[in-house]
Amino acid sequence: MIGVLIxxxxxxxxxxxxxxxxxxxxxxxxGEVTDGTEVLPAAVRLRPDVVLMDVRMPRMDGIQATRLLLERLTHPPRVLVVTTFANDEYVYEALRAGASGFLLKRARPEQITEAVRVVSRGDSLLFPAAVRRLAAAYGPPDGRVGGAELTARESEVLTLMADGLSNAEIAGRLVLGVETVKSHVANILGKLGVRDRTQAVVLAYKSGFVSL
Structure with a gap:
């Protein structure tokens, strides 16, 4: 059973x-909370697998609430941002803070439930076109990916991650085993100093490693 905090x-x-x-x-x-200040205490008490996080809340927004979860908890829940506008600056900042993906509030019920399942498995819910727009609007290049000295294979994997491909799809495209792809992904995250695939992809666009 997948536990969800709203x-x-x-x-x-x-x-x-x-x-x-x-x-x-x-x-x-x-459980349910009405402000970002309540998210961390509720997560400690209820131990949800996924938080459906509004980005705009009155006292503490979803960005800071996401950061607190990642900083304070050894095993934080996955965060799925729920927003009204795909090009909201708050969404980009939430992804940089460690959210695993985002959904529009007008999404269909089946899209919402499938998104919860995807992030609960440890995957990221990426919409490459939206991430490109967000990175172009709010993230000037900083060159960090180039400085990470990725291998040629890791660069291929990161490029395909930025296209929204899953590990299995990347394995099929590159004719590799899924476990090998997982190892490459883990190496990429470590070299980039990021927590998950979402942050890696945002950084790839932000740095100019992947073309906007």
């Missing part, structure tokens, strides 16, 4: 997400 200051949004998540046999809502 963090949103809009009661109607919380009710809608609760109904969508609660209707699935493998998902359960472990």
């Amino acid at each position: 963090a949103d200051d809009d009661a109607l949004v919380r009710a809608g997400l609760r109904a969508i998540v609660g209707a699935e046999p493998d998902l359960t809502v472990t």
